[in-house]
Amino acid sequence: MKGAKSTSKRAEPKLSVKKGAAAATKGRKPTKKAAKDPNKPKRPASAFFVFMEDFRKQFNKENPNNKAVSAVGKAAGEKWKSMTEADKAPFVAKAEKRKIEYEKNMKAYNKRQADGPAAEEDGSEKSMSEVNDEEEGDEDGSGEEDDDE
Template sequence: MPKKDPNKPRGRMTGYAYFVQTCREEHRKKHPNEQVIFAEFSRKCAKRWKEMNDKEKCTFTDMAEKDRHRYECEMKNYNPPSGEGKRKKKKKDPNAPKRPQSAFFLFCADRRATVKQENPSYTVGDIARELGKKWSETNPDIKSKYVQAGEKEKEKYNKEMAAYRATQEKGAPVAKKQKVEKPASSSSDSSSESDADSD
């Protein structure tokens, strides 16, 4: 968490906050040696505030109004130090390599349509739960194929990311990625084909 700027204007107070502050000061004068139990004290203040009419609250709401003006004036003249304020979400570069899918997500991509077809009444959450169940029950040999495919995706991503970062550091524009059409076969078939190609 960033350090608080000591020059930043103090936040504005509400009428109720001024009322509680006044009650605290009164209590301190009447009972200087008494330990205040915060929760109990807050409850009593809230009860008193609810029972007060608008005329009685007027003093505190006027104080709050003056404080609001003070705060607004101070904020107009306040310049936060660089790097402070709301952090803007980094825009995603459409040319950046797509993050690799895990073995589980590759498994889900292969089996989602089947689970949907077998259970048409399932919600998205139900389908996800069913896929998780199927993944945990899957034979380790089949799982290892997805793990290997996931590792290949990770390696490919790391290479693409290194190349992408290198072009970003040079400041050279990166050509837009073209969509590659995927074959209709499942990823388990394609992983076995890529194993055959590597031989």
């Protein structure tokens, strides 16, 4: 009986995974995740992460043998919590500047998207072909213009 129980335990997870996968797709249309636009501006860092940029450098100088990322994060979190609002002010100000810049970039990005993303794609493909043509001409030592004449 012990052998029967152990084989049933092994078989059950495999069956449950198959059932779960089949049940998850059954009745639903498969959806594809939209591709992320590489031209979209990145979100700005919060005040804590602006603080972390400086703290990480300082911490690594003081503790050169430390290889754990978690130790840096824990130490930074403890220091951030112990800081007063006046101590945090420069980091908050930097974060606000980055946020304002991000919002400006996002407005410009959204305007470009609304004006016509198709026009940008056509232009970029055209420029890529021009770049490729130039590279091909450079490799030969003779340009394509000589072939046309």
